[in-house]
Amino acid sequence: MYQNITLLGSTGSIGRQTLDVVRKLGIKVCALTANNSIKLLEEQAREFKPRAVCIADENKYLELKNNLADTDIKVLGGNDGILECAKLSESDVVVNAIVGIAGLRPTLEAISAKKDIALANKETLVTGGELVKKAIRENGVKLLPVDSEHSAIFQCLQGTPNGSLKKIILTASGGPFFGKTRDELENVTVKDALNHPNWSMGTKITIDSATMMNKGLEVIEACHLFSVGLEQIEVVVHRESIIHSMIELNDNAVIAQLGTADMRIPIQYAITYPERFESPAESLDFTTLRSLTFAKPDRKVFECLALCEEAFRQGGVMPTIANGANEAAVALFLEGKIGFLDIPKLIKKAMINIPNKQNINIDDVFNADKMARELVLKG
Ligand code: NAD
Numbered sequence: 070m071y072q073n074i075t076l077l078g079s080t081g082s083i084g085r086q087t088l089d090v091v092r093k094l095g096i097k098v099c100a101l102t103a104n105n106s107i108k109l110l111e112e113q114a115r116e117f118k119p120r121a122v123c124i125a126d127e128n129k130y131l132e133l134k135n136n137l138a139d140t141d142i143k144v145l146g147g148n149d150g151i152l153e154c155a156k157l158s159e160s161d162v163v164v165n166a167i168v169g170i171a172g173l174r175p176t177l178e179a180i181s182a183k184k185d186i187a188l189a190n191k192e193t194l195v196t197g198g199e200l201v202k203k204a205i206r207e208n209g210v211k212l213l214p215v216d217s218e219h220s221a222i223f224q225c226l227q228g229t230p231n232g233s234l235k236k237i238i239l240t241a242s243g244g245p246f247f248g249k250t251r252d253e254l255e256n257v258t259v260k261d262a263l264n265h266p267n268w269s270m271g272t273k274i275t276i277d278s279a280t281m282m283n284k285g286l287e288v289i290e291a292c293h294l295f296s297v298g299l300e301q302i303e304v305v306v307h308r309e310s311i312i313h314s315m316i317e318l319n320d321n322a323v324i325a326q327l328g329t330a331d332m333r334i335p336i337q338y339a340i341t342y343p344e345r346f347e348s349p350a351e352s353l354d355f356t357t358l359r360s361l362t363f364a365k366p367d368r369k370v371f372e373c374l375a376l377c378e379e380a381f382r383q384g385g386v387m388p389t390i391a392n393g394a395n396e397a398a399v400a401l402f403l404e405g406k407i408g409f410l411d412i413p414k415l416i417k418k419a420m421i422n423i424p425n426k427q428n429i430n431i432d433d434v435f436n437a438d439k440m441a442r443e444l445v446l447k448g
């Protein structure tokens with residue numbers, strides 16, 4: 070079990086749940102970071118007494134510094150401050166709970182400082198998959214999944230011999246709009262889209278779940294994490310979110326990981342791996358479970374899933390283009406500026422109009438991201 074953690078994105082949904090786990094395990098927090106929620110970050114800093122905190126929004130830096138002036142906590146600001154936290158010498162693992170491509174550089178920085186990574190920030194692997202894997206190999210660090218499906222797969226794989234994995238069965242809740250037609254999706258509101266049936270999460274991933282972009286991003290995440298091809302991943306809609314994913318082995322045995330829909334289980338496993346400790350999450354009560362259901366995803370209605378698969382097939386910066394267009398489109402949708410079905414439309418437009426590039430470096434990734442965002446903002 071890790072004893073010293075740095076937590077990036079501590080004020081978000083995953084960040085706060087990570088602190089629940091940390092509080093219960095009684096391990097030391099070295100650094101906490103947030104984008105702009107200085108009040109909560111200050112509260113967290115006073116409770117966990119890290120060596121450093123960082124607020125990415127530089128306009129909030131002086132206020133946070135003043136507010137923590139009576140402590141000996143080092144207060145940092147801006148993206149450079151986040152990178153400084155990511156490589157802090159005291160920590161042995163960095164939990165990355167930042168949302169979006171903003172998490173990519175901090176992940177790479179932590180890896181180059183030889184930190185193990187507990188990764189919730191799936192956009193890190195979607196946009197920088199190959200670069201991150203190369204850095205992991207070169208620095209000999211571990212990459213532990215926090216995303217519930219990927220944690221499930223990782224848990225199922227424990228003790229299976231190398232080469233025995235036939236396929237991954239990635240479960241999806243289907244989100245609030247499962248079973249709807251395209252016509253019915255035309256006029257759904259932000260409020261409808263934020264109404265996820267099983268999970269309480271940050272707004273961006275909640276919209277991604279409604280479009281099934283989230284599952285598309287997770288397909289790419291799984292290909293990178295477990296070194297499998299698209300043909301080895303089957304997405305299955307499982308409305309109850311009790312089975313968090315499954316693996317099928319060469320002999321057709323299927324292994325599943327089940328539990329309540331509580332992210333503190335996968336978060337804790339990433340921190341305590343390979344050990345198991347008591348969790349703040351509820352235990353699963355089978356007597357109250359009526360049924361577990363399974364269905365095929367509809368890639369015609371939920372085009373984002375198919376678009377992500379196509380982006381991964383094309384490789385290079387195409388997954389970054391799809392991701393960047395999605396990040397920008399989701400922000401516009403949340404501001405009420407575009408409709409729900411404009412999200413896949415804009416992703417498709419970006420994928421068609423922005424040229425792909427193979428054999429990429431980090432600058433190529435950020436250029437592609439910028440072009441995709443600009444294209445979406447132009448409409
Ligand atoms: P959130 O919006 O609730 O929290 C995001 C955190 O990142 C906040 O602390 C915010 O201050 C920080 N942040 C945002 N933009 C930043 C920037 N530009 N620079 C630095 N910090 C920034 O999001 P979340 O739901 O906790 O999700 C975090 C990540 O975990 C996402 O990649 C998401 O896909 C993934 N994830 C979330 C869940 C979940 O249940 N919430 C489940 C699986 C995976």
Ligand code: MG
Binds near residue numbers: 216217218287
């Ligand atoms: Mg997930």
